[in-house]
Amino acid sequence: MLKNVWGVTPRRYLTTPMPRSLERKTLVSRSHESPVPHASGAGFRRHLARIFAPVAIAALGITMAAAPVAADEVDTSAYSHYVAIGDSFTAGPLVSAQMPLLGCMQSSVNYPKLLAEELGVEEITDVSCSGAVMNDLYENQFNDTEPQLDALRPETDLVTVGIAGNDFGFADVLLECSKQSLSNPVGSPCADHYGSELDDRIEGMRGEVSQVYADIAERSPNATVLAIGYLQIMPESGGCWPSTPIARGDVPFLDEAQTTLNTLIAEESAANGAVFVDTFERGHDVCQGSDTRWVEGLIPEDGAPVHPNNLGMAATSDFIRDTLGVPSP
Secondary structure (H helix, E strand, O other): OOOOOOOOOOOOOOOOOEEEEHOEOOOOOOOEOOOOOOOHHHHHHHHHHHHHHHHHHHOOOOOOOOOOOOOOOEEOOOEEOOOOEEEEEHHHHOOOOOOOOOOOOOOOOOOOHHHHHHOOOOOEEEOOOHHHHOHHOOOOOOOOOOOOOHHHHOOEEEEEEEEEHHHOOOHHHHHHHHHHHHHHHHHHHHHHOOHHHHHHHHOOHHHHHHHHHHHHHHHHOOOOOEEOOOOOOOOOOOOOOEEHHHHHHHHHHHHHHHHHHHHHHHHHHHOOOOOOEEOEEEOOOOOOOOOOOOOOOOOOOOOOOOOHHHHHHHHHHHHHHHHHHOOOO
């Protein structure tokens, strides 16, 4: 039976062998690197469009309806260098606590920073950036940010990756479905509009997603690489129109699209030696109350519209710890 460096049997067994990087050093020092870039011109406009496109729904005339405390450091560190790669579901724009208002908009309580504290990581390099697409892992997203994969080093021993949602176009799809809902709130106008396009779009991303994980494995061959799935956005059925204006028949359509995307990420990451972290636990979608939901709705209280909040970030950190078999702090 698999046991980790803390001597605890994981509740969720990994589908791929755990690298030797699990056997690590005693905690010596801590260095937190988080870029706070300043966006320029068109790049900044593109950045805001990716993140806040759903807010434009309010213009349709529809009536729309304290940070977690870091756990005590453990006595020993399993990991010496942790790199967090990802988009806004990783960066945590507008989640309460310290956050720059421009650039990557990283929250000080996003899940990479929570996880680093809980694991006692010696050094974290969080290069997650709101609005990132897979191409930004290889090229500068802003003038003063480096390609995200450049943060990887041969000695990097833990990597989390949360990417592909913006490549799929979550924001644009939600905006289009919101507009379509005006014509038939109880029907499925968005499913009728897209047909099989969303499935085709996801399948068309397969090669690029696979390449991302192959390149990470090449740059940091001894790292434990975790592919982080996306938290549930819409409920399985029903919905909460008009506060989240998705037609009743389109709610399962969008839910299925998200699960299809998560499945693709799971398949391609595993094919390249990574471990998929399934965060898709039902009952915490945008239609739930503020004490239950992990993803904010279009009128957010704690975070950006249709993005993880404090509870969502803490839950994601818990899922990762559970996957690694690390006991709760």
